[in-house]
Amino acid sequence: MSSTSVARNGGASLIVDRALEGAALVGRVTMMYGDMVRSSLGRVPPFSLILEQMNAIGVGSLSLVIVVALFTGAVAAVQAAYQFTAVVPLKFLSAVILRSTVIELGPVLTALVVGGRVGASIAAELGSMKVTEQIDAMRAMGVNPIRVLIVPRVIAATLMLPVIVVFADAIAVFGGFVVAVLSVGVPPATYVQGLKDFFFMKDIMSGLLKAFVFGNIIATMGCYFGFATEGGAEGVGGATTKAVVSSCVLVLVTDYVLATVLFRVIFRD
Amino acid sequence: MIEIRGLKKRLGTRQVLDGVDLDIKTGETLVVLGPSGTGKSVLLKHIVGLMDADAGSIQVDGEEIVGRRESELNVVRRRFGMLFQGSALFDSMSVGENVAFALRQHKRWTEEQITQRVAERLEWVGLKNIENSKPSSLSGGMRKRVGLARAIVMDPQFMLYDEPTTGLDPITADVIDLLIRNLQERLNVTSLVVTHDLGSAFKVANRMAMLYQGKVVFSGTADEARHTDNPYLKQFMDGSSDGPIQPV
Numbered sequence: 001m002s003s004t005s006v007a008r009n010g011g012a013s014l015i016v017d018r019a020l021e022g023a024a025l026v027g028r029v030t031m032m033y034g035d036m037v038r039s040s041l042g043r044v045p046p047f048s049l050i051l052e053q054m055n056a057i058g059v060g061s062l063s064l065v066i067v068v069a070l071f072t073g074a075v076a077a078v079q080a081a082y083q084f085t086a087v088v089p090l091k092f093l094s095a096v097i098l099r100s101t102v103i104e105l106g107p108v109l110t111a112l113v114v115g116g117r118v119g120a121s122i123a124a125e126l127g128s129m130k131v132t133e134q135i136d137a138m139r140a141m142g143v144n145p146i147r148v149l150i151v152p153r154v155i156a157a158t159l160m161l162p163v164i165v166v167f168a169d170a171i172a173v174f175g176g177f178v179v180a181v182l183s184v185g186v187p188p189a190t191y192v193q194g195l196k197d198f199f200f201m202k203d204i205m206s207g208l209l210k211a212f213v214f215g216n217i218i219a220t221m222g223c224y225f226g227f228a229t230e231g232g233a234e235g236v237g238g239a240t241t242k243a244v245v246s247s248c249v250l251v252l253v254t255d256y257v258l259a260t261v262l263f264r265v266i267f268r269d
Numbered sequence: 270m271i272e273i274r275g276l277k278k279r280l281g282t283r284q285v286l287d288g289v290d291l292d293i294k295t296g297e298t299l300v301v302l303g304p305s306g307t308g309k310s311v312l313l314k315h316i317v318g319l320m321d322a323d324a325g326s327i328q329v330d331g332e333e334i335v336g337r338r339e340s341e342l343n344v345v346r347r348r349f350g351m352l353f354q355g356s357a358l359f360d361s362m363s364v365g366e367n368v369a370f371a372l373r374q375h376k377r378w379t380e381e382q383i384t385q386r387v388a389e390r391l392e393w394v395g396l397k398n399i400e401n402s403k404p405s406s407l408s409g410g411m412r413k414r415v416g417l418a419r420a421i422v423m424d425p426q427f428m429l430y431d432e433p434t435t436g437l438d439p440i441t442a443d444v445i446d447l448l449i450r451n452l453q454e455r456l457n458v459t460s461l462v463v464t465h466d467l468g469s470a471f472k473v474a475n476r477m478a479m480l481y482q483g484k485v486v487f488s489g490t491a492d493e494a495r496h497t498d499n500p501y502l503k504q505f506m507d508g509s510s511d512g513p514i515q516p517v
Contacts, residue, residue: 004462061335128360132355132360134359134360136319136357137359139343139346140319140346140349140351141346141347141370141423142344142345142346142347142374143343143370144339144343
């Protein structure tokens with residue numbers, strides 16, 4: 001067999017291995033999700049645990065999200081103004097900023113930022129608990145760790161991401177306003193009128209639905225890789241990286257799927 | 270009574286448990302000795318269903334553990350208390366919250382009842398007024414004692430100790446040994462202690478067993494162990510590298 005065909009076969013088997021690993025991962029995450037639903041149907045975790053996580057995930061992420069959103073809006077204004085030059089009247093600037101933020105930039109960028117922060121934090125915390133036998137200790141007491149540790153985090157992230165996205169959208173539109181008025185020279189009234197003319201409820205709803213799904217993905221991946229941690233500090237580091245990378249990739253893939261379903265099927269005019 | 274028959278477990282390529290047969294009689298303290306890596310902790314985790322056996326049977330007062338669903342195991346586990354090697358305290362919670370954890374999950378008690386029980390069990394292990402401390406601010410010995418208080422808070426029928434004195438200075442280790450004996454008398458619990466600390470073993474044991482290469486190679490009373498001519502136990506007690514036990 002020639003070296004070229006050996007290399008080709010090796011490459012093919014590597015792809016098959018990776019595909020099988022991916023399928024197994026999807027299967028395991030689905031099983032964990034099933035356990036999660038089953039355990040919360042039996043007995044919902046205390047609201048105090050959910051509230052604690054809502055605070056950590058939502059309030060804790062707000063300052064970072066505000067900074068990201070402010071500059072996202074500002075950059076959107078600069079870029080749109082540059083591309084509109086001699087082509088599109090600047091009165092449409094605020095409409096472009098509003099719709100691109102609410103539909104796409106707000107939910108996706110917020111999910112990527114929160115995914116980095118919260119996904120890593122969940123995976124590291126649960127991973128440390130796993131390697132120091134704290135999760136085994138919980139099970140040894142007859143307590144279901146999925147109900148106590150995973151369910152509150154997933155519920156909190158799912159509920160809080162849309163809330164954070166509302167803040168992010170508002171801040172981004174404000175950031176765009178500041179740049180449009182002070183730097184590009186759009187009159188404030190024109191900017192505001194553009195926002196009013198191009199405000200569509202379906203844009204807001206689609207952005208919030210995306211955020212809802214992204215929040216669920218981020219917490220689920222963080223919890224899955226946290227619970228799957230093996231070994232010591234190295235294992236915790238690996239779990240953290242996998243949680244962040246997988247949640248970011250899944251957010252982008254899901255964004256495409258949701259965009260297709262929402263704008264080519266549901267909201268198709 | 271806990272009856273273990275033909276228990277087998279393979280982890281990767283290694284047969285960690287290779288047909289373990291062991292009885293732990295009601296009210297007694299059985300110490301399982303053995304060199305590091307012979308499957309002592311794995312055995313302990315099987316008894317409380319934290320690991321799934323490949324083959325064999327574990328019966329707790331006649332009730333089979335192997336092959337049970339997690340939800341069924343959770344009911345059986347409430348009869349157990351377990352002290353982990355590294356204490357396994359929940360580091361996001363205070364000492365009081367750690368000890369109260371199982372009560373809050375399983376009992377419909379008032380906060381006052383919970384506070385009283387937590388203070389009582391902490392006092393049993395020689396700790397007072399540390400409910401608000403974080404586990405990270407405690408010494409190794411104190412962490413073990415908090416772990417012990419957490420393990421006995423539900424009045425267990427069975428206590429499992431995983432290397433209770435490992436990593437402790439001799440005086441603190443003696444305090445833990447005394448606590449294990451006191452708890453046995455106070456709660457009349459059936460205890461299984463896994464250790465490679467011989468001094469500790471002889472202080473707490475009614476009976477002893479030795480595990481080597483996944484099998485029980487000795488079983489007898491503490492007195493029989495002291496005067497044994499079993500080559501495995503003798504080598505282990507002599508602390509010699511020469512004998513049937515091969516250093517890892």
